[in-house]
Amino acid sequence: EVLLYTLTLNPAIDRLLYLNEKLERRKSNRITEVSYDIGGKGTHASYVMSKLGVKNLALGFAGSQNIDKFKQILSEKNMEHDFTIIDGRTTRECYIMIEPEQVSAGSIMLTEKGFHVEEADIKRLFDRIKARVKAEDMVLIAGSLPTNFTIDNLRQLLRILKEIGCFIACDLSGEAIKLAVKMKVDFIKPNEFELKQLKASHESLFDTVKRLNQDIDYVVTSLGEKGSYCGYDRKIYRVIPPKVKEVNDTGAGDCFVGAFLAGLANQLSIEEIVKLASGCAASKVMNKDSSTFDVKTAMELKQQVKITQL
Numbered sequence: 035e036v037l038l039y040t041l042t043l044n045p046a047i048d049r050l051l052y053l054n055e056k057l058e059r060r061k062s063n064r065i066t067e068v069s070y071d072i073g074g075k076g077t078h079a080s081y082v083m084s085k086l087g088v089k090n091l092a093l094g095f096a097g098s099q100n101i102d103k104f105k106q107i108l109s110e111k112n113m114e115h116d117f118t119i120i121d122g123r124t125t126r127e128c129y130i131m132i133e134p135e136q137v138s139a140g141s142i143m144l145t146e147k148g149f150h151v152e153e154a155d156i157k158r159l160f161d162r163i164k165a166r167v168k169a170e171d172m173v174l175i176a177g178s179l180p181t182n183f184t185i186d187n188l189r190q191l192l193r194i195l196k197e198i199g200c201f202i203a204c205d206l207s208g209e210a211i212k213l214a215v216k217m218k219v220d221f222i223k224p225n226e227f228e229l230k231q232l233k234a235s236h237e238s239l240f241d242t243v244k245r246l247n248q249d250i251d252y253v254v255t256s257l258g259e260k261g262s263y264c265g266y267d268r269k270i271y272r273v274i275p276p277k278v279k280e281v282n283d284t285g286a287g288d289c290f291v292g293a294f295l296a297g298l299a300n301q302l303s304i305e306e307i308v309k310l311a312s313g314c315a316a317s318k319v320m321n322k323d324s325s326t327f328d329v330k331t332a333m334e335l336k337q338q339v340k341i342t343q344l
């Protein structure tokens with residue numbers, strides 16, 4: 035049986051602050067409701083997989099100081115996890131302000147940098163991965179890296195996964211996504227900004243996907259409400275998502291990636307996978323927070339996804 039793993043190296047306890055009016059300076063802005071989420075991207079993908087009924091395990095680092103809260107949020111979301119706990123450190127806490135739908139133009143995020151990790155912590159995590167992950171498994175590395183987790187550390191991690199022989203998916207940016215490309219991972223999903231770091235200035239989007247696809251089996255470039263380009267098996271698909279009322283697009287990519295990998299694990303066809311991922315992500319953007327989506331809505335929206343082979 036294929037097991038999916040997500041790796042969130044710099045997770046966050048997201049505190050969602052719901053406001054009853056548009057945020058304003060020099061005013062007491064009233065919070066009407068507070069809720070919690072685990073941020074950091076890999077965890078969002080795990081949440082999607084779990085909701086789609088695909089067995090997965092969330093891995094990564096977490097600080098010991100607020101570990102109870104961290105675990106409580108994961109278990110409330112029915113997520114299986116096995117984080118490597120760093121003694122004496124605190125998992126970063128981020129604030130996400132959500133205004134009422136009518137006045138909001140997306141959430142306002144205040145994010146901490148996150149903890150330092152020691153070489154010994156990195157080794158513990160890598161050993162855990164070596165002990166658990168098998169060749170037939172799939173691993174997603176998603177989100178930002180802890181400040182002192184270097185590109186060299188990422189290279190070590192990718193080498194370990196390559197040696198195991200598992201499927202490697204990366205949702206990374208900057209130097210990290212460049213390395214993932216260089217090391218020929220199996221799946222990447224750059225968004226418009228991340229793509230700029232991979233694209234030659236004169237190159238068209240189509241040509242970039244085609245070029246990256248020579249070494250990377252699955253190349254998806256996501257363009258928000260404009261959908262995505264998906265390259266697989268020497269074919270490139272233009273994917274047009276359903277029209278929905280966008281309330282908050284944060285986390286659309288995470289949701290897309292989680293559903294895409296869930297579809298792959300279930301051995302769906304590439305068309306079905308892309309439809310599933312686009313349907314789930316479209317449902318996600320209709321919601322205020324960064325991870326909520328509705329499976330039933332997603333299944334309806336999935337039917338409205340248009341795919342053409344370029």
Ligand code: ATP
Pocket residue numbers: 224225226255256257258259260261262275276277278280283284285286287288289290311312315316319
């Ligand atoms: P994040 O990193 O915040 O999770 P992202 O920037 O990586 O997101 P996007 O390109 O914004 O990812 O969105 C991913 C996918 O979600 C898109 O390719 C599309 O299928 C879907 N999506 C995003 N916005 C909309 C929208 N307004 N309507 C329908 N689908 C959307």
Ligand code: MG
Pocket residue numbers: 225258283287
């Ligand atoms: Mg985006």
Ligand code: MG
Pocket residue numbers: 205225287288
């Ligand atoms: Mg993204």
